[in-house]
Amino acid sequence: xxxxxxxxxxxxxxxxxxxxxxxxxxxxxxxxxxxxxxxxxxxxxxxxxxxxxxxxxxxxxxxxxxxxxxxxxxxxxxxxxxxxxxxxxxxxxxxxxxxxxxxxxxxxxxxxxxxxxxxxxxxxxxxxxxxxxxxxxxxxxxxxxxxxxxxxxxxxxxxxxxxxxxxxxxxxxxxxxxxxxxxxxxxxxxxxxxxxxxxxxxxxxxxxxxxxxxxxxxxxxxxxxxxxxxxxxxxxxxxxxxxxxxxxxxxxxxxxxxxxxxxxxxxxxxxxxxxxxxxxxxxxxxxxxxxxxxxxxxxxxxxxxxxxxxxxxxxxxxxxxxxxxxxxxxxxxxxxxxxxxxxxxxxxxxxxxxxxxxxxxxxxxxxxxxxxxxxxxxxxxxxxxxxxxxxxxxxxxxxxxxxxxxxxxxxxxxxxxxxxxxxxxxxxxxxxxxxxxxxxxxxxxxxxxxxxxxxxxxxxxxxxxxxxxxxxxxxxxxxxxxxxxxxxxxxxxxxxxxxxxxxxxxxxxxxxxxxxxxxxxxxxxxxxxxxxxxxxxxxxxxxxxxxxxxxxxxxxxxxxxxxxxxxxxxxxxxxxxxxxxxxxxxxxxxxxxxxxxxxxxxxxxxxxxxxxxxxxxxxxxxxxxxxxxxxxxxxxxxxxxxxxxxxxxxxxxxxxxxxxxxxxxxxxxxxxxxxxxxxxxxxxxxxxxxxxxxxxxxxxxxxxxxxxxxxxxxxxxxxxxxxxxxxxxxxxxxxxxxxxxxxxxxxxxxxxxxxxxxxxxxxxxxxxxxxxxxxxxxxxxxxxxxxxxxxxxxxxxxxxxxxxxxxxxxxxxxxxxxxxxxxxxxxxxxxxxxxxxxxxxxxxxxx
RNA sequence: GCCGCGGUGGCGGAAUUGGUAGACGCACGGGACUCAAAAUCCCGCGAUCGAAAGGUCAUGAGAGUUCGAUUCUCUCCCGCGGCACCA
Numbered sequence: 001x002x003x004x005x006x007x008x009x010x011x012x013x014x015x016x017x018x019x020x021x022x023x024x025x026x027x028x029x030x031x032x033x034x035x036x037x038x039x040x041x042x043x044x045x046x047x048x049x050x051x052x053x054x055x056x057x058x059x060x061x062x063x064x065x066x067x068x069x070x071x072x073x074x075x076x077x078x079x080x081x082x083x084x085x086x087x088x089x090x091x092x093x094x095x096x097x098x099x100x101x102x103x104x105x106x107x108x109x110x111x112x113x114x115x116x117x118x119x120x121x122x123x124x125x126x127x128x129x130x131x132x133x134x135x136x137x138x139x140x141x142x143x144x145x146x147x148x149x150x151x152x153x154x155x156x157x158x159x160x161x162x163x164x165x166x167x168x169x170x171x172x173x174x175x176x177x178x179x180x181x182x183x184x185x186x187x188x189x190x191x192x193x194x195x196x197x198x199x200x201x202x203x204x205x206x207x208x209x210x211x212x213x214x215x216x217x218x219x220x221x222x223x224x225x226x227x228x229x230x231x232x233x234x235x236x237x238x239x240x241x242x243x244x245x246x247x248x249x250x251x252x253x254x255x256x257x258x259x260x261x262x263x264x265x266x267x268x269x270x271x272x273x274x275x276x277x278x279x280x281x282x283x284x285x286x287x288x289x290x291x292x293x294x295x296x297x298x299x300x301x302x303x304x305x306x307x308x309x310x311x312x313x314x315x316x317x318x319x320x321x322x323x324x325x326x327x328x329x330x331x332x333x334x335x336x337x338x339x340x341x342x343x344x345x346x347x348x349x350x351x352x353x354x355x356x357x358x359x360x361x362x363x364x365x366x367x368x369x370x371x372x373x374x375x376x377x378x379x380x381x382x383x384x385x386x387x388x389x390x391x392x393x394x395x396x397x398x399x400x401x402x403x404x405x406x407x408x409x410x411x412x413x414x415x416x417x418x419x420x421x422x423x424x425x426x427x428x429x430x431x432x433x434x435x436x437x438x439x440x441x442x443x444x445x446x447x448x449x450x451x452x453x454x455x456x457x458x459x460x461x462x463x464x465x466x467x468x469x470x471x472x473x474x475x476x477x478x479x480x481x482x483x484x485x486x487x488x489x490x491x492x493x494x495x496x497x498x499x500x501x502x503x504x505x506x507x508x509x510x511x512x513x514x515x516x517x518x519x520x521x522x523x524x525x526x527x528x529x530x531x532x533x534x535x536x537x538x539x540x541x542x543x544x545x546x547x548x549x550x551x552x553x554x555x556x557x558x559x560x561x562x563x564x565x566x567x568x569x570x571x572x573x574x575x576x577x578x579x580x581x582x583x584x585x586x587x588x589x590x591x592x593x594x595x596x597x598x599x600x601x602x603x604x605x606x607x608x609x610x611x612x613x614x615x616x617x618x619x620x621x622x623x624x625x626x627x628x629x630x631x632x633x634x635x636x637x638x639x640x641x642x643x644x645x646x647x648x649x650x651x652x653x654x655x656x657x658x659x660x661x662x663x664x665x666x667x668x669x670x671x672x673x674x675x676x677x678x679x680x681x682x683x684x685x686x687x688x689x690x691x692x693x694x695x696x697x698x699x700x701x702x703x704x705x706x707x708x709x710x711x712x713x714x715x716x717x718x719x720x721x722x723x724x725x726x727x728x729x730x731x732x733x734x735x736x737x738x739x740x741x742x743x744x745x746x747x748x749x750x751x752x753x754x755x756x757x758x759x760x761x762x763x764x765x766x767x768x769x770x771x772x773x774x775x776x777x778x779x780x781x782x783x784x785x786x787x788x789x790x791x792x793x794x795x796x797x798x799x800x801x802x803x804x805x806x807x808x809x810x811x812x813x814x815x816x817x818x819x820x821x822x823x824x825x826x827x828x829x830x831x832x833x834x835x836x837x838x839x840x841x842x843x844x845x846x847x
Numbered sequence: 848g849c850c851g852c853g854g855u856g857g858c859g860g861a862a863u864u865g866g867u868a869g870a871c872g873c874a875c876g877g878g879a880c881u882c883a884a885a886a887u888c889c890c891g892c893g894a895u896c897g898a899a900a901g902g903u904c905a906u907g908a909g910a911g912u913u914c915g916a917u918u919c920u921c922u923c924c925c926g927c928g929g930c931a932c933c934a
Contacts, residue, residue, distance in 0.1 A: 251851075370934090385934070668872090676871095719871035721871095
C-alpha cells in the first residue's frame with residue numbers, strides 16, 4: 001500500500017458518497033423495495049473520543065445494511081448523539097467551560113472520527129439529544145406520562161381525563177379530585193428514599209446505584225428523602241416480560257430482563273398483632289408452608305415498627321432503636337456481604353397471631369428482610385427456608401416442619417436441615433395441622449379474609465428527577481393554587497437557561513434553582529405566581545425514543561409523523577452492548593409501549609420497538625484485560641486509521657473473532673488483514689483463465705457471504721474471502737466473469753477499496769454501494785466440486801481417502817471403499833457387518 | 848447461591864449442527880529473491896514413536912449413547928458476564 005496513497009483514496013470516496021447521497025435513506029413516500037432499519041446505540045460524545053469498541057458494533061451493522069442496500073432494500077442506518085449527561089457537566093465544571101460548548105466540540109470530534117471510518121450512516125438524519133428541537137419532544141413525551149394513568153383492567157395507559165373518580169372523592173371537592181388524579185398519573189411526584197451520592201451530589205435510580213455504590217464515581221450512596229418525579233414503569237412489568245415472546249432477542253438478553261423485573265407469585269398473609277388492631281402483612285411465595293411459621297420478621301424501617309416505637313408498646317425500645325440505627329448507618333455493601341452473620345433483635349411486647357392456628361409467635365426485626373421488597377415483612381419458616389433457618393439458628397428460635405400426608409405415611413418437604421446434616425426428630429409429627437397445597441391455602445386465606453393472592457416484582461418505579469444542570473428540564477410548573485401544571489405544548493421546549501455555576505448544591509437542589517428569573521413564572525392556568533420544576537431528566541430519557549426521531553428527524557409538528565413511523569417501525573435489527581440490557585433497553589421498550597398505548601405511535605407498528613436485538617462482545621486490550629485509561633492500554637481508533645486506513649481497521653474488527661464474544665486486540669493480527677487487502681489489489685490487476693476449481697470456490701464464497709452476513713458470522717466471511725483471494729493468487733489473477741462479483745463481495749467490508757476497484761479498475765460510473773447496485777447471486781450447483789475426497793473409515797477410524805465423483809451413488813462409493821488395497825489390509829479378510837455412507841463425505845465399514 | 852455463556856495448537860479462532868478436528872489469520876522454523884536488510888513468494892508447523900512409510904494419543908476431567916462425539920446425555924472442575932438475604 002506504500003505506493004498507493006490510501007488515505008487520499010479513502011477521503012476521496014467519502015466525499016463522493018457524501019455528495020452523491022449514497023447512504024441517504026429514501027423517505028416513506030419515495031422508498032421502493034423492502035425497508036430495512038438497522039440501528040446501533042448512538043454514542044455518548046465523550047471528551048476521550050471514539051473507543052475501538054464502538055466501530056465493532058457500527059461496522060457489523062454497516063456491513064449488514066450495505067449488503068441489503070446493494071440488494072435494493074431501502075435502508076435506514078442512522079446516527080446521532082446521546083449528549084446530555086454527567087461526564088460533560090463534570091468536565092464543564094472542572095474546566096470552566098459551558099456544557100453546550102464541550103458537547104458541540106465532542107460531537108464534532110466524534111463526527112470526524114465516524115466519518116473517517118467510512119460508515120454508511122445517513123448523516124442527513126443526525127439527532128442530538130441536547131438540541132432544543134429534539135428535547136422539546138422529550139419534554140412533550142414526559143408530559144404525556146403526566147397526562148396518563150394505567151388502566152389495570154384494560155392493561156394499557158389511558159388519558160388521565162378518563163380516570164374514573166370514586167364518588168367519595170368527588171364529594172370531597174376539587175382538591176381531593178386533583179390529589180386523586182396526581183396519585184394515579186404515569187408520571188407522579190413522590191417523596192421516596194433515594195440513593196444519594198454525596199460526591200456527585202445527585203439522586204440515583206436503584207439501577208444506577210447497584211451494590212450500594214454510585215455508578216458514576218464508585219462512592220457509597222446513602223439514603224435520602226426527596227420528592228422526585230417518578231414514572232410508573234412497574235405497571236408495564238407483565239407486558240415487558242410477556243412481549244419478549246414476540247421478539248427475536250438473544251436468549252441471554254431476555255433472561256436478564258426477566259430476572260431484572262423479578263416477578264414472583266404468591267400471597268399476602270395478614271398476621272394480627274395481639275391486643276391491637278394492627279396487622280402485619282407479609283408476602284410469601286410459599287403460602288403452603290404457612291403452618292411452619294415460628295416467628296415473623298419486619299424490616300428495621302417498617303412503618304409499623306416505627307408506630308410501635310412511638311406508642312411505647314416496645315418493651316426493649318432502646319435495644320430496637322440502637323439496632324435500627326446500626327442498620328441505617330451500615331453501608332449497603334456490608335449488608336449484603338456474602339456469608340455475613342445474620343443480625344436482628346426481638347421486638348418485645350409485640351406478638352403476632354398466626355392467621356390459621358391462632359397461636360402467637362414472636363416478632364423480630366432484622367435487616368435480612370428488605371424494606372423495599374414485598375411488604376417489608378416476612379413470615380419465617382425456618383424449616384423450609386435457608387435464610388430463616390440461618391436466622392433461627394443464630395437466635396435459637398424454634399423450627400417446625402410442614403409435612404404432607406401421603407399414601408405411604410408422612411414425608412417432609414425440602415428442608416435446610418438435611419443440607420445442614422441435622423437429623424430429623426420425628427416427635428414433631430404429632431398434632432400437625434393438615435397440609436394444604438399453595439392454591440388451596442390461598443383460597444382459604446381469601447375466604448377467611450386473612451390474605452390474598454399477590455404478585456411482586458423486583459422492578460421499582462423509575463426515579464426520573466436529577467438534581468443536575470445538563471439534562472432536559474422537567475416541563476412542570478408548581479402553582480400554589482393549581483398544583484402541578486404542565487408547561488403548555490406551545491411553550492415547549494423549556495430551554496435550559498444560561499447559568500453562571502453548574503456546581504450542584506449540598507441542599508440537593510439543581511443548579512437551576514438558583515436562577516430566580518428562570519424559576520419564577522406565572523401559572524399557565526391561573527396566571528398567579530408559580531415556580532418551575534428545577535430538576536432535570538435522567539440520561540435515559542433522550543435515548544428512550546431517539547430511534548423514533550430518526551424516522552422523521554426534521555418534523556416540527558410532531559416527534560415523528562404517523563406515516564414515517566408506520567413505514568420504518570419496528571427497528572429490524574438493534575445492536576448494542578450487554579451493559580444496556582436492563583437499563584436503556586428496558587426503559588426504551590417501556591417508553592415505546594406507553595406512546596403506543598396512547599396512540600402516539602400507530603397501532604400497526606406493533607407493541608415492541610425492536611424486532612431483533614443482538615449484542616457485540618467487548619474488545620479487550622492486547623493482554624486480554626479490559627482497556628482502560630488508567631492501565632494505559634487503550635487503542636486509539638484515530639491512530640489505527642492513520643497507520644492502516646479505515647478498510648484495514650474495519651476488516652480487522654470483523655475478522656478478530658466471533659462478533660458476540662470478547663476478543664483481545666492484536667497488533668500482529670491487523671498486519672495480516674493489511675496483507676490480505678493488498679493481495680486483493682494485486683490479484684485483481686491481472687486476469688486469470690477460468691477454471692472449474694476457481695468457479696467452485698467463487699460460488700462457495702458467494703454462498704458463504706450471502707448467508708453469513710445475515711447470520712453475523714463476519715469472522716468466517718472474511719476467512720472465506722481470504723480463501724478465495726488465495727485461490728486467485730495461485731491462479732495469478734481473477735477470471736473476467738468473477739471480477740464484478742468479487743468486488744461486490746468485498747464492498748460491505750472494505751467499502752473504499754471496493755469503490756476504488758469498482759470505478760477505477762472496472763471502469764464503472766456509479767457506486768458499488770448504491771441502493772440496488774447489485775449483489776452477486778450464487779448457483780447452488782456450482783458450490784459443489786465435480787469430485788471430492790471420499791473418506792473411508794474402518795470401525796470409525798479414517799484409513800484411506802480416494803477421489804470420487806460428486807454424484808457417486810452409495811453402491812459405487814462402498815465399492816470404491818472395499819476395492820481399496822489399504823482398506824483390504826485393515827479388513828483382514830473379515831466381512832463387513834455393516835456399511836454407512838454419508839453423501840459427499842465418507843464411507844464407514846464396520847467389521 | 849441463582850441465571851446465562853464458554854473451555855479446541857504457542858496465540859485469535861474454524862468445523863456444513865452427529866461424519867476427515869485444527870479452515871483462515873498471527874507467531875515461529877526452513878528456503879527463494881537480495882551485496883544485505885525490509886517487503887514479497889514457496890515449503891513446514893497439535894503431541895508422541897519412527898530414518899521413512901505409517902502408527903498411537905489428542906477438543907477442561909470422568910462416564911454414557913452411537914458404526915462414528917468438539918457436537919447429544921449425566922456427573923464434576925475451571926473461566927467470564929449478570930443478579931444476589933427478592934421471602
